[in-house]
Amino acid sequence: MRVRSIGQQRGALMIEVLVTITILIIGLWGMMEMQSRLHKSEIESYQRTQALMLLNDMANKIMSNRGNAGDYVTTGYLGVDATCPTATTSLQLVDSGQWCEALKGAAETSGSTDVGAMIGGRGCVEEVLADRQYMVTVVWQGLTPINSAIRTDVTCGAGLYNLPAGSDCAANADSCRRFVTTMVGIANLEDL
Numbered sequence: 001m002r003v004r005s006i007g008q009q010r011g012a013l014m015i016e017v018l019v020t021i022t023i024l025i026i027g028l029w030g031m032m033e034m035q036s037r038l039h040k041s042e043i044e045s046y047q048r049t050q051a052l053m054l055l056n057d058m059a060n061k062i063m064s065n066r067g068n069a070g071d072y073v074t075t076g077y078l079g080v081d082a083t084c085p086t087a088t089t090s091l092q093l094v095d096s097g098q099w100c101e102a103l104k105g106a107a108e109t110s111g112s113t114d115v116g117a118m119i120g121g122r123g124c125v126e127e128v129l130a131d132r133q134y135m136v137t138v139v140w141q142g143l144t145p146i147n148s149a150i151r152t153d154v155t156c157g158a159g160l161y162n163l164p165a166g167s168d169c170a171a172n173a174d175s176c177r178r179f180v181t182t183m184v185g186i187a188n189l190e191d192l
Contacts, residue, residue, distance in 0.1 A: 040143045044178075047118040051138040051180050054102055058123065058136050059184050061095040068092050069132060069186045072125045077139075077156055079103030079122035099123060103138070118178075119143075120163075124156035132186040137179055144168065145175035154179050 062072050071092040078084065084100035087093045103123050108116030118140030128135045139157035145168045152158075161177035162170045169176035 043143060047140055047142075047178070048180070050116075050118050051121070051140055051178070054099065054117065054121070054123065055136055055138045055180050055182055057102065058095075058099050058125065058138075059182050061099070062125070062134060062136070062184050063186070065091050065095065066186045069134060069184070070127065072096065072134065073127050074123075074125050077122040077124045080120050081160075082122070120157075120161060122157045122160070126156075128183070132188065134184045134186070135181055136184060137181045139177055139179040142169075142176040142178040145172050146178075154181060 058072075062069050065072075068091070071090070072095070074096075076082065078096060078100035080103065082100060084104070085093045085097040087097075100123075103117055103121040105114035105117035105121065108114070118138075120139075120141035122139050124137045124139075126135045126137070127133070137154060137156040139154075139161070141161050141163065156179065157177060158174060161174055163176075164170065
């Protein structure tokens with residue numbers, strides 16, 4: 001039987017320690033990557049929830065003021081980078097102003113910054129059919145590009161979500177634009 005010297009045993013122990021440290025570092029790196037992905041997923045989920053609440057808010061406002069539903073149609077978008085209506089002369093102007101501020105995140109602030117909504121939140125109301133059918137859309141900036149084909153039938157906020165420069169979002173036009181839509185139909189009750 002061969003007996004190892006103390007020097008050989010220490011060398012083997014050092015290799016075992018280095019292998020263990022390498023495996024530990026790889027495992028910790030994997031856990032950090034997983035945590036980062038989970039954090040992004042959590043933010044994406046939060047933003048979608050906020051968008052759905054704002055979408056339902058405007059759809060309900062249009063249905064509540066059904067006699068003036070056509071007045072809710074926006075010529076552009078409301079929200080980030082838009083001037084919100086401040087007039088209080090009609091219920092539609094009040095509703096649109098409140099929705100615009102909510103899209104900007106005015107419901108919650110951190111210092112002097114509005115943080116209560118999605119990143120780059122914008123909203124549009126379009127009349128899609130002449131018989132009082134309206135499409136309400138909320139769009140926002142996602143954190144990572146999506147792999148599916150970019151939809152061109154939803155035009156609200158198109159071309160505005162290619163930020164930040166140099167990111168994967170900038171490389172793929174509108175691949176980070178997220179949106180939710182709903183249809184609001186207003187029945188003509190005058191003929192009944």
